[in-house]
Amino acid sequence: MERLLQTIKIAINEKIYLKDPESSDLGKRIIEHSILMIDDMGFESFTFKKLGIKIGSNESSIYRYFENKHKLLVYLTSWYWGWLEYQLVFATNSISDPKEKLTQAINIVTRTIVEDNAYSHINEVLLNKIVINESSKSFLTKEVDEENKDGYFVIYKRMVTRLEEMINAVNAKYIYPSSLASSILEGSLHQHFLKDHFQTLTNCDEENTPSKFMLDLVFKTIDQ
Amino acid sequence: MERLLQTIKIAINEKIYLKDPESSDLGKRIIEHSILMIDDMGFESFTFKKLGIKIGSNESSIYRYFENKHKLLVYLTSWYWGWLEYQLVFATNSISDPKEKLTQAINIVTRTIVEDNAYSHINEVLLNKIVINESSKSFLTKEVDEENKDGYFVIYKRMVTRLEEMINAVNAKYIYPSSLASSILEGSLHQHFLKDHFQTLTNCDEENTPSKFMLDLVFKTIDQ
DNA sequence: AATTCATAAAAGTAATACTATTATATTTGC
DNA sequence: GCAAATATAATAGTATTACTTTTATGAATT
Numbered sequence: 204m205e206r207l208l209q210t211i212k213i214a215i216n217e218k219i220y221l222k223d224p225e226s227s228d229l230g231k232r233i234i235e236h237s238i239l240m241i242d243d244m245g246f247e248s249f250t251f252k253k254l255g256i257k258i259g260s261n262e263s264s265i266y267r268y269f270e271n272k273h274k275l276l277v278y279l280t281s282w283y284w285g286w287l288e289y290q291l292v293f294a295t296n297s298i299s300d301p302k303e304k305l306t307q308a309i310n311i312v313t314r315t316i317v318e319d320n321a322y323s324h325i326n327e328v329l330l331n332k333i334v335i336n337e338s339s340k341s342f343l344t345k346e347v348d349e350e351n352k353d354g355y356f357v358i359y360k361r362m363v364t365r366l367e368e369m370i371n372a373v374n375a376k377y378i379y380p381s382s383l384a385s386s387i388l389e390g391s392l393h394q395h396f397l398k399d400h401f402q403t404l405t406n407c408d409e410e411n412t413p414s415k416f417m418l419d420l421v422f423k424t425i426d427q
Numbered sequence: 428m429e430r431l432l433q434t435i436k437i438a439i440n441e442k443i444y445l446k447d448p449e450s451s452d453l454g455k456r457i458i459e460h461s462i463l464m465i466d467d468m469g470f471e472s473f474t475f476k477k478l479g480i481k482i483g484s485n486e487s488s489i490y491r492y493f494e495n496k497h498k499l500l501v502y503l504t505s506w507y508w509g510w511l512e513y514q515l516v517f518a519t520n521s522i523s524d525p526k527e528k529l530t531q532a533i534n535i536v537t538r539t540i541v542e543d544n545a546y547s548h549i550n551e552v553l554l555n556k557i558v559i560n561e562s563s564k565s566f567l568t569k570e571v572d573e574e575n576k577d578g579y580f581v582i583y584k585r586m587v588t589r590l591e592e593m594i595n596a597v598n599a600k601y602i603y604p605s606s607l608a609s610s611i612l613e614g615s616l617h618q619h620f621l622k623d624h625f626q627t628l629t630n631c632d633e634e635n636t637p638s639k640f641m642l643d644l645v646f647k648t649i650d651q
Numbered sequence: 652a653a654t655t656c657a658t659a660a661a662a663g664t665a666a667t668a669c670t671a672t673t674a675t676a677t678t679t680g681c
Numbered sequence: 682g683c684a685a686a687t688a689t690a691a692t693a694g695t696a697t698t699a700c701t702t703t704t705a706t707g708a709a710t711t
Binding site for chain 4: 250251252262263266270271272
């Protein structure tokens with residue numbers, strides 16, 4: 204993406220980490236290799252001990268950055284949504300026609316991520332895969348209400364609100380704008396998952412992308 | 428529900444368990460109390476050791492029924508979908524008008540579950556809560572393809588196919604019937620979750636139910 | 652040169668997720 | 682009615698996880 208992004212830091216709620224991983228070389232290596240390892244072995248098998256061995260550091264040093272692996276997952280997904288939000292705003296800001304704006308927004312948030320080298324230590328393609336496969340686990344917990352109160356999910360919620368406002372701008376009479384907005388995000392992640400693992404449960408593939416499915420669904424729903 | 432259900436056993440793929448929990452009193456207590464405990468403490472905190480203590484049995488005895496707690500979760504969700512499938516077929520079988528049939532189907536699969544005493548040891552209300560809060564964890568794993576090949580998710584897939592066929596019967600020209608069908612199931616679980624934890628991300632509540640949202644979405648999408 | 656700070660190393664703890672072995676109680680088949 | 686088979690319970694043990702604590706070391710700062 205734009206060079207501009209290289210100078211912009213995605214602001215993550217400070218409660219999620221103990222020490223900002225962007226503030227040191229070790230912190231960046233934690234982020235870089237946790238993405239590679241979670242993608243490779245899945246969140247359940249991933250441990251701080253294994254990560255420590257991989258980055259030639261000690262388990263206890265990683266614990267100075269994140270209380271536990273759940274918080275690391277919350278951090279990674281927050282970063283992803285922050286990164287995507289930036290692209291959403293950047294790409295839609297100058298569009299005045301509400302339909303065109305919403306179309307572009309849906310394209311951005313539902314597309315398959317391709318290489319982006321704005322942040323050298325973060326592989327956005329793999330991070331997108333992690334969001335598809337693991338991010339539900341960040342909020343499907345008994346602690347969700349408490350963590351929500353502490354602002355762990357603000358960026359995600361802001362994304363939904365942005366989409367909701369764009370839906371409203373197209374059709375102010377539609378009575379489920381936030382349900383539709385949240386469905387665009389979760390639904391497209393789910394269709395991406397299905398196309399990789401349950402092809403019989405989706406019509407989405409390389410040609411009929413989740414983006415096309417969602418655009419068709421959204422505009423038929425609100426545009427009448 | 429109907430008494431009929433009391434005599435019908437929901438058939439679960441035998442690979443999911445080591446010994447059929449329906450075949451013994453201990454097995455039924457395992458199912459009964461695992462539902463109560465997973466609802467109460469969440470899947471992460473739930474262990475076979477704690478379950479053993481609760482039912483006055485031993486951890487090792489539970490391991491003779493299920494290899495691990497993941498398989499127990501797959502069993503519980505499969506049972507739920509089998510139970511819901513039965514209600515879906517029962518309630519829509521005699522309807523000939525395609526639109527009315529699909530309407531009824533969506534109502535059944537998206538509604539809030541209320542008490543049902545057909546199976547004395549299974550609390551369907553709590554099981555529905557578990558499906559909302561935990562069932563994604565049954566397929567968001569590194570083993571999903573292997574388990575899918577072994578038929579762990581057949582009942583769920585059959586449900587999606589049934590909905591897909593009903594969508595086709597209303598509009599054979601719609602090109603995303605299975606994506607829409609899978610979105611009805613996952614999307615409604617997600618809206619139920621949001622209404623309990625993230626009210627700002629949904630318009631659904633007791634009045635504007637997920638069923639109404641889904642009916643509106645589906646018919647606007649395919650009915651034109 | 653002294654202090655502080657970040658990281659590393661090592662050791663320890665409680666719990667988890669099992670497995671294995673043996674004992675006991677119950678059921679069933681002849 | 683008894684032996685054999687089966688189910689369950691009890692006990693103990695293992696490797697790993699998810700941490701915490703303490704101490705050491707080196708690097709940067711004052």
